[in-house]
Amino acid sequence: MKKILLCCITALWVFDASANLLVNPTRVELDRKNTSAVFSLVNKSTESARYNIYFEDKKMLANGDYVELSKQEATQSLANFVRYSPRRVNIEPEQGVRVRLAARLPRNIAQxxxxxxxxxxxxxxxPKSSNDATEQKADTFSLSISAYMKVAIPVLMRVGDLSSELKIEKSAIDNTRQSIEVTLQRIGERSSFGDIEVINPVTKQIVAATKNVAIYTELNERQFSIALTEPVAAGTELIIRYQENNSLFQAKTVEAKLIL
Structure with missing residues (x-):
């Protein structure tokens, strides 16, 4: 029974082990001039680790979750135009490796x-061999559970000068008065990345914020719940601001007012 309990505890720990692999960058944006990238992987755990490297296609849902796409569904897939190496790595504790990626697009690819x-x-x-005689006992029941993490990093390629229009459609404080609910709308040819800030214009303080949010081209709008970092009195007027990353073509900033 002790062995069963120990294995179950180990499995739970592994599920929270994504911090054991550090990956940089966490998003890659390519275009006709910049067609390559290098990923740095660092194993922060105390044990050696092995990783397979491959590509998947996903779409984002309005709540921020993802679902995997089939090849037929992935009409804007980049995977067929990308070459990368290596495709499998072993990383020792506190050591790192690099994975190189390059995109080659057909001349006639659509914008x-x-x-x-x-x-x-x-x-x-x-698996490691064991000479422990106690492990060979026929009356010993052993349960082995393993969970292995999976980190997925978006890689985008923009063909042409793509733009989007943005609007904060609505905002409100939730019933517990602990967070601000914001709906951001996007239309146009490209995804949007940026930061949302909730500002008290009187004190100039940022009372809530979420950084590096994404709205991909499959979405026309996305909902965000942004936790307040300090209490805000009823009747206070706040400014909701979404500012796109400066790396985007014709990056925009949009604002809306919210009275609590």
Whole structure:
């Protein structure tokens, strides 16, 4: 029974182990002039780890979750135009490796935004042999549970000068008065990335914020729940501001007012 309990506890710990692999960058944006990228992977755990590297296609849902797409559904996939190396790596504790990626687009490819996800999927190392006689007892029941993490990083390629229009459609404080609910609308040819800030214009303080949010081209709008960092009195007027990343073509900033 002790062995069963120990294995279950170990499995729970592994599910929270995504911090054991550090990946940089966490998003890649390519275009006709910038067609390559290098990922740095660092193993922060105390054990050796092995990762398979491959591409997947996903779409974002309005709540921020993702669903995987089939090849037929992934009409804007970048995976077929990308070459990368290596495709499997072993990383020792506190050591790192690099994965290089390059995109080659057909000359006649249509203008638009193409996206796929490079995946770093942990796989088991070769099992170690054991000479422990106690493990060979026929009356010993052993349960072995393993969970391996999977990190997916978006890789985008923009063909042409793509733009989008943005609008904060609505905002409100939730029933518990602990967070601000914001709906951001997007239309146009490209995805949007940026930061949402909730500002008290009187004190100039940022009372809530969420950084590096994304709204991909498959979405016309997305909902965000942004936790307040300090209490805000009823009747206070706040400014909701969404500012796009400066790397985007014709980056925009939109604002809306909210009275609590």
């Amino acid at each position: 638009g935004e193409y996206r796929s996800y490079i995946v770093f999927h942990q796989i088991p190392l070769a």
